[in-house]
Amino acid sequence: MSISVIVLGDQESIVRQIEGYQGELIVTRVCSDIAEAIAACLTAIADVLLVADAEQVPPMEQIDELIGQGTAVVYMLDSYVDINPLPDVLQLPADITMSDLEQRITATVQSLKRPDSLPAKANHDLADPASRNQGKIVCFWSAPGSPGRSTIALNFAVEAAAAGQAVVLLDADTHAASISIQLGLMDESASVAQICRIVDSGSTDIGRLNAACSLVQVGDATIRVGTGIPRSSRWPEVRASALRRATTVFRNHYDLVVLDVAPHIAMDEQLSFDTQAPQRNAVTVEMLRCADEVFMVVKSDSIGIPRALRAIDELEESQVGLQPKIIFNRVSASSSGRTPKRRLIEAWDRFGPMHDVVGFMPNDSAVCSASVLAGSPLLEIAPKSSLRTEIRSLAGIKSTDLPKKRVSRRFSKSA
Known part of the structure; x- marks a missing residue:
């Protein structure tokens, strides 16, 4: 041969x-x-x-x-x-x-x-056999329309870190990154772009990847945050292959890797080129593929649910085998009628696909607005809010602990 x-x-x-x-x-x-x-x-x-x-x-x-x-x-x-x-x-x-x-x-x-x-x-297993699958990759995805995906992803990561887990939060949204804004980080360097450049150079050194992220103190805990691109025009800097490798390396060194991705999964850019073209939505597709668990955030109203159903159909056509877990967000009687949870379950059972519903997040717009304004997660700005309680439950954390006293935070680049 x-x-x-x-x-x-x-x-x-x-x-x-x-x-x-x-x-x-x-x-x-x-x-x-x-x-x-x-x-x-x-x-x-x-x-x-x-x-x-x-x-x-x-x-x-x-x-x-x-x-x-x-x-x-x-x-x-x-x-x-x-x-x-x-x-x-x-x-x-x-x-x-x-x-x-x-x-x-x-x-x-x-x-x-x-x-x-x-x-x-x-490609998903980049470490030695002894250290593989040490952590877990959790991806938050949604249909277009700002259903509150980033808010839930951020606070999910914060609650896991407060419970004692080592957590990395990566903003992989190539259309409208917002994690840095919600944390009050004015980061123009785009950590995820730096991470991709490190991996593209041939390095998977966890020390260099850690240094590219911001170390954020939340209460008594800290999380590493890979901030997203500040301008959507910079999307070519975030490459799917490199970010997938980096995510797998993080999983082998941390308990939890939380991904916030864009809603779009259409891979049709190549139709305009005779050769291989860069794929803006490839990051979302690759992150969904490599995730151990996928949560789909659905806005619980007459617009959000049909959008979610169409997005799931598109997902099933292109990514066979993915089973996202459904989180209804902004649940209220004004958008779903009386007994909103029961009505949402009935509607989902009638029209929705066979995917588990794992959470109902209350519509607490005042708390969310205060959180964004202060650049702080719910743990600091509203520790007793019902929304925080539901997110803690989603993360598998019992809500019996006393709320932590709000403290000032310092942001730094990890050495």
Whole structure:
């Protein structure tokens, strides 16, 4: 079996070694540019992309695309600089013998061709087996229309942290990020964009990822917050592949990773391009895929429920197997009639899909407005509110503790 190899980097010695060995590896092209090498691989003329220059390492998004189509990616570098090992990329020393090189590459190519080694699935597990699945990824999603998704996601993370869990909150909304505003953070640097750049550089170092986030003190607890992009025009800086890898790394070091994502999941940007196009909604789709639990926030009125039903239909058509749990928000008699919970359940049982309803959040607009105005979560601004009680229940926390006294908070970049 011959294995075609594209070499990325001006390393004539490696090419000569492969050609002189006269084994199964065959060099079909040598590229000095990343774009040229990726384009050559996407035309399916190669089984392997061998990266021989540390300055020519492709972005993680392109690596995932190559692996997804069955092209093995191999790093064979003299110096790794800040490139940490990745489980789905074969990394070999530059002084490896040709027999070992051929054996390792052959095994990698064969593993990619087996149906049970789907790369997209492997990408979700980036740590050692001993540390996998240590934490949990929870994603908050909704239909368009501002149903209060970010408010619930933020306070869910805060309550989990107050209960003693190590929590990371990532604002992955590429359309209208708002977590930083709700916490009173004037952050123009966009932590999620920094996180993506770190992963795209080849690093999955938890120290660097932590440093990109803001450390926020809430009551007696602290949470790490990856703030979203301050302007929607900056959405290309948040790349789905890189953020998915970062989220998985966070899960392996924290008890809980909370994601706030945009409502849109349509992947139709590629219709306007002849080649692969950037996908603005790919972040939402990837975060939904990698989440261990998905909550869908539904505004409980005659507009919010039909929107939610259409969004779920769209989700089921494109993402088979996802089972979001339903949270009705802004529940009140004025929007749903008398006995609103019973009416919502009846309406959902009649028209809604077979998804569990796990929460009914009361319509407490005054408390929510005060929270945003103060830049503080409910734990600090309204510890006795019914909305906070319901969110605590959603997070699996008993509401028997006394409310904490409000304290001033300090925000800092983690070292």
